[in-house]
Amino acid sequence: MAREDQLLDQLLHSRGVIVEKLKARRQQIILLASLIDRIPNLAGLARTCEVFRAAALAVADKSILNDKQFQLISVTAEKWVPVLEVPVGSMKAFLEKKKQEGFAILGLEQTANSVALDQYNFPTKTVLVLGREKEGIPVEIIHMLDTCIEIPQLGVVRSLNVHVSGAIALWEYTRQHRQPWQPVTQV
Amino acid sequence: MAREDQLLDQLLHSRGVIVEKLKARRQQIILLASLIDRIPNLAGLARTCEVFRAAALAVADKSILNDKQFQLISVTAEKWVPVLEVPVGSMKAFLEKKKQEGFAILGLEQTANSVALDQYNFPTKTVLVLGREKEGIPVEIIHMLDTCIEIPQLGVVRSLNVHVSGAIALWEYTRQHRQPWQPVTQV
Numbered sequence: 001m002a003r004e005d006q007l008l009d010q011l012l013h014s015r016g017v018i019v020e021k022l023k024a025r026r027q028q029i030i031l032l033a034s035l036i037d038r039i040p041n042l043a044g045l046a047r048t049c050e051v052f053r054a055a056a057l058a059v060a061d062k063s064i065l066n067d068k069q070f071q072l073i074s075v076t077a078e079k080w081v082p083v084l085e086v087p088v089g090s091m092k093a094f095l096e097k098k099k100q101e102g103f104a105i106l107g108l109e110q111t112a113n114s115v116a117l118d119q120y121n122f123p124t125k126t127v128l129v130l131g132r133e134k135e136g137i138p139v140e141i142i143h144m145l146d147t148c149i150e151i152p153q154l155g156v157v158r159s160l161n162v163h164v165s166g167a168i169a170l171w172e173y174t175r176q177h178r179q180p181w182q183p184v185t186q187v
Numbered sequence: 188m189a190r191e192d193q194l195l196d197q198l199l200h201s202r203g204v205i206v207e208k209l210k211a212r213r214q215q216i217i218l219l220a221s222l223i224d225r226i227p228n229l230a231g232l233a234r235t236c237e238v239f240r241a242a243a244l245a246v247a248d249k250s251i252l253n254d255k256q257f258q259l260i261s262v263t264a265e266k267w268v269p270v271l272e273v274p275v276g277s278m279k280a281f282l283e284k285k286k287q288e289g290f291a292i293l294g295l296e297q298t299a300n301s302v303a304l305d306q307y308n309f310p311t312k313t314v315l316v317l318g319r320e321k322e323g324i325p326v327e328i329i330h331m332l333d334t335c336i337e338i339p340q341l342g343v344v345r346s347l348n349v350h351v352s353g354a355i356a357l358w359e360y361t362r363q364h365r366q367p368w369q370p371v372t373q374v
Contacts (some may be wrong), residue, residue, distance in 0.1 A: 038226075040325070048351060077344045087272070101203065112352040118362045119311040151358070154212070157264045158287045164235060164354045167347070171355045172362075177340065 027052045028125045030098070034060040034086045035132045036162055043073035044163040047128075050077035052174045058084040058094070095127065095144050103127045107145040108169050109137045114150035118131050122173045130166050200270050206252050213240045215286070215312045216360050221247040221273045221366040222319045223349055230260035232317075238266035239361045245271040246282070282314065289315045294332040296324045301337035309360045316354050 013147040020086040031054055035046055042059055049057045062071050065078050086094045095105050104123040109131050129145065142148070151160060151168055162167070196297065218241055220232055229246055236244045249272040252265050273281045282292050291310040298320050316332065318324040327337050338347060338355055347355070 027341075044348060044351065047344060048347060050340075050344045051340045051347050053341040075344055075346070080343045087372045116367075151238075152361070153238045154214075154240040154361070154365075155264075156267045157234060157237045158237050159237060159262070160354070161231060164231065164351060167351045169356055171358070172188075173321055174339070174341070175359075177343075178305075 008075060012063060023166075026055050027174065029054050029122070029170065030056045030058060030084075030103070030127045031166060031170065032058045032086060032094070032127055032129045033166070034088050034091055035060055035137065036130060038133055039067055039069050040073055040162040041133065041161070043070040043077075046070075046074040046081055046083065047077040047113065048163070048167045048170060050081040050166050052170050053160045054170060055148050056082040056084050058086040060087050067159060074156075088134055091129075091141060092144060094113065095129075105146050107131070107137050107142060107148045107166055108150070109142065109148050110150045110153075111142070114148040116152045117149050118152070119170060120147065120149050122176050124172065124177065128162060128166070128169060128173075130162055132155070133162055192288060194286040195322065195344070213242050214361065215365060216270075216278050216309070216357065217245060217314045218245045218353060218357065219245045219273065219281070219314055219316045220243055220353070221275050221278055224322055225252065226251060226254055226256050227260055228320065228348070229351040230257040230264075232263040232353055233257075233263040233270065234348070235357060236353045237268040239357050241268060241357060243271050245273040247274050248272065250291055278328060279331060282316075282328075286313045286331075288312075292331060292333050293318070293339075294324050294329060294335045295337070295352055296329065296335050297337045297340075298329070298335050301335040303339045304336050304356060304359050305339070307334070307349060309338050311364065313360065315353070315360075317349055320349055321361050330355070 031045060032050055033042060036042055036045070036059075042064060045059055062083060064182070065083060070108060099105055103125045105127050106122075107129040131136055137145075147170065151165055153160065217316060218232060218236055220229060221233070223229055223246075229251060233244055249270060256267070286292055290312045292314050293309075294316040316324055316328060326334075336356065338352055340347065
């Protein structure tokens with residue numbers, strides 16, 4: 001029995017080590033998507049967050065994880081990427097807290113003062129706020145941001161889908177922070 | 188009457204100059220999306236191609252431009268980005284022709300020999316082949332490619348949506364080729 005206990009201990013320890021390694025390989029960027037309404041966009045973002053190992057995806061209402069359409073698009077990504085619940089009314093408090101924890105608070109939005117995505121160096125600890133599908137980020141949240149960044153858009157039709165914008169920003173963060181010599185398949 | 192003719196001439200000339208300027212501002216990357224089946228992906232790509240002013244989007248069947256779902260998602264992008272028709276059976280001939288015109292033929296696909304997106308310098312004249320939603324790029328097309336590039340995927344769920352992958356690759360091309368001091372709003 002003592003032998004079995006020992007084996008179980010070892011097993012739990014190994015499991016703990018693997019979980020810690022998985023956690024350690026997460027990047028330190030949180031996508032705050034509470035303003036986004038459309039389920040395909042949220043599910044797509046969950047998948048994209050998982051692919052780039054974002055620290056977390058924050059949504060207004062976690063019950064969307066049980067939505068069939070969400071599950072179809074996210075292809076189980078929500079089982080791997082930590083999903084936080086941050087209702088729209090709690091966004092300010094959440095951002096204040098993250099600011100105190102040393103995170104840079106960024107918004108992805110076209111404003112007069114926005115910095116072009118490729119002209120910006122992402123801090124390691126970053127919260128990226130995404131805007132509503134049509135109206136973007138409300139002004140009271142804009143005021144809380146350290147920086148607004150924008151994707152330079154060259155065309156006549158001037159709007160990328162919010163999932164695509166978020167994915168491009170997350171790629172740019174990843175490109176700046178990843179170590180290319182590190183095999184990406186290893187845990 | 189002669190005066191009116193003169194004015195009309197001037198008007199047509201100015202219009203011609205503007206159209207030429209618009210054309211000149213297109214980047215020299217063509218997205219070959221003939222293998223993609225899902226209309227939301229194709230419509231999203233049209234919008235993304237327009238935002239980054241790709242030279243053209245090639246699809247298997249141009250009649251999708253009349254599809255209501257396509258139009259809803261593309262938000263008139265298809266009126267601005269040149270859309271070419273390249274049926275799946277004509278892809279090889281199209282790629283051969285573009286190769287002769289000096290285009291690099293790239294594929295976006297995870298293979299043993301793929302180059303990570305951020306380790307690759309995009310040639311100015313580029314055709315980027317996107318794969319089918321599930322099966323990717325068929326082997327006979329892979330053989331025609333100059334290079335396969337891939338987006339480094341760090342997560343457990345290892346697949347980005349094809350529209351998102353294409354958008355990230357198009358952003359990376361744009362990032363490498365655009366001149367940041369150039370105001371993006373000017374025509």
